[in-house]
Amino acid sequence: MSHEHVSNTKRIWMVFGLLSVVTTVEVILGILKPEALHMNNFLSMNLLNWIFIILTIYKAYYIVWAFMHMEGEKSSLRWSVVAPLIFLVLYLVFILLVEADYIYEVFKNATIKWNF
Amino acid sequence: MGTTVTTAKSEGTTWGGGNEPMGASYGKLMMWFFIVSDALTFSGFLAAYGFSRFKFIETWPLPDEVFNHFPFMHGVNAPMYYVALMTFILIFSSVTMVLAVDAGHHLKKSKVAFYMFLTIIGGLIFVGSQAWEWKNFIKGEYGAIETKGGSLLQFVDNTGKRVKLEEFAAILPEDRVQDTRDKGVWFSSEGSLPTYSVAEVQAGFKAHPELLIRTEVIYEGSKEQKADKKLHPTLNSKKKQKSILTREESEAMLANAHYVVEGANLTRNEYGSKLFADFFFFITGFHGFHVFSGVVINIIIFFNVILGTYEKRRSYEMVEKVGLYWHFVDLVWVFVFTFFYLV
Numbered sequence: 001m002s003h004e005h006v007s008n009t010k011r012i013w014m015v016f017g018l019l020s021v022v023t024t025v026e027v028i029l030g031i032l033k034p035e036a037l038h039m040n041n042f043l044s045m046n047l048l049n050w051i052f053i054i055l056t057i058y059k060a061y062y063i064v065w066a067f068m069h070m071e072g073e074k075s076s077l078r079w080s081v082v083a084p085l086i087f088l089v090l091y092l093v094f095i096l097l098v099e100a101d102y103i104y105e106v107f108k109n110a111t112i113k114w115n116f
Numbered sequence: 117m118g119t120t121v122t123t124a125k126s127e128g129t130t131w132g133g134g135n136e137p138m139g140a141s142y143g144k145l146m147m148w149f150f151i152v153s154d155a156l157t158f159s160g161f162l163a164a165y166g167f168s169r170f171k172f173i174e175t176w177p178l179p180d181e182v183f184n185h186f187p188f189m190h191g192v193n194a195p196m197y198y199v200a201l202m203t204f205i206l207i208f209s210s211v212t213m214v215l216a217v218d219a220g221h222h223l224k225k226s227k228v229a230f231y232m233f234l235t236i237i238g239g240l241i242f243v244g245s246q247a248w249e250w251k252n253f254i255k256g257e258y259g260a261i262e263t264k265g266g267s268l269l270q271f272v273d274n275t276g277k278r279v280k281l282e283e284f285a286a287i288l289p290e291d292r293v294q295d296t297r298d299k300g301v302w303f304s305s306e307g308s309l310p311t312y313s314v315a316e317v318q319a320g321f322k323a324h325p326e327l328l329i330r331t332e333v334i335y336e337g338s339k340e341q342k343a344d345k346k347l348h349p350t351l352n353s354k355k356k357q358k359s360i361l362t363r364e365e366s367e368a369m370l371a372n373a374h375y376v377v378e379g380a381n382l383t384r385n386e387y388g389s390k391l392f393a394d395f396f397f398f399i400t401g402f403h404g405f406h407v408f409s410g411v412v413i414n415i416i417i418f419f420n421v422i423l424g425t426y427e428k429r430r431s432y433e434m435v436e437k438v439g440l441y442w443h444f445v446d447l448v449w450v451f452v453f454t455f456f457y458l459v
Binding site: 008009012013016019020023024026027030031038039049052053055056059060063064066067068069073074076077080081084085088089092093096097099100101103104107 | 164
């Protein structure tokens with residue numbers, strides 16, 4: 001790249017600290033599984049899983065933006081990478097999870113029971 | 117030269133490698149688009165995992181019961197510790213990679229080489245750790261019984277603690293031997309026989325009246341489950357745990373046994389749903405393969421750095437490109453970690 005290169009080692013270590021803290025929080029929550037989070041649902045997923053997924057996306061943002069240096073790229077490149085991914089992944093996840101839930105219902109309500 | 121890296125000379129000349137779309141060189145842009153397509157591949161795998169899990173939501177194995185090993189802590193229940201360690205190793209190797217890229221911007225050859233070296237070591241440790249994880253997964257710990265209908269039965273004692281097959285299975289005088297070609301069976305072979313036969317497990321179960329059977333079904337504390345006479349009255353107190361049967365029902369269930377399952381392979385596994393092991397092998401295997409190829413590419417670039425190839429070019433952009441790939445591998449692991457081990 002042609003723009004000037006200031007050394008940003010300080011920021012790299014900061015992001016490393018951040019990612020470590022987030023991972024530690026995830027692991028602690030995963031081991032403790034606090035009742036209040038694990039047993040309560042929001043949009044048919046328990047709160048603990050919501051926290052995990054949000055923290056994962058938060059980590060992903062920092063990896064892409066700081067480590068892969070997306071923040072230094074032009075916005076056209078940023079969008080041409082991030083936009084198709086967000087759109088296609090949401091689409092894929094939506095289709096597959098809804099269909100899986102449907103199949104689960106079919107199994108559950110069918111005349112043939114899981115009798116073993 | 118013009119094709120590998122854009123130098124100041126070619127700037128502005130469209131046919132000399134200049135005039136870069138989106139302000140990124142050809143190589144970097146293509147690495148980004150490769151990453152986009154690879155990310156979609158991994159999303160497909162993880163979404164397929166979600167599909168199967170939602171389909172069998174009531175019987176899916178609980179990950180913190182499966183991945184609870186830690187080196188030198190045999191028999192200790194350590195859920196998630198090991199995989200957390202692996203995550204830290206991979207994040208750290210990502211940090212050394214980005215430090216190498218940073219040193220490359222300042223054309224500090226020896227620093228780039230040093231950080232690349234650390235990255236390679238981190239990658240190798242990660243792949244090794246994954247191999248150890250696979251070893252434990254394949255070997256298994258407790259063993260289980262598959263019924264004629266294909267569901268899986270595990271054994272617990274009267275406090276709800278898991279019991280290994282070897283702790284109770286009877287030894288019967290049986291002459292079933294491993295079927296191999298040299299024993300005169302014409303062009304025939306079979307998978308290795310389990311340590312115990314179904315009859316031995318059944319006899320052992322009968323001799324130990326304190327044993328109970330744990331099914332794959334997750335106890336949710338619903339009305340039907342509370343009213344169910346087949347479920348053990350006191351042991352099923354916690355929600356989101358596998359449900360335990362009464363002694364009578366356990367005996368009835370075990371009468372349907374048809375196969376002893378030890379460890380995991382692509383056909384069946386002792387943890388629960390057959391698809392679980394398939395997805396484990398496929399997704400972590402595909403990711404592990406990415407890490408492995410990342411290490412190989414890093415080694416090649418490392419030697420190029422040492423030989424001074426990029427010093428002569430006055431540009432360490434190649435380190436940057438391989439760095440993009442390496443960070444991507446880390447990025448994928450963050451998601452695999454969440455969806456396979458946490459959720």
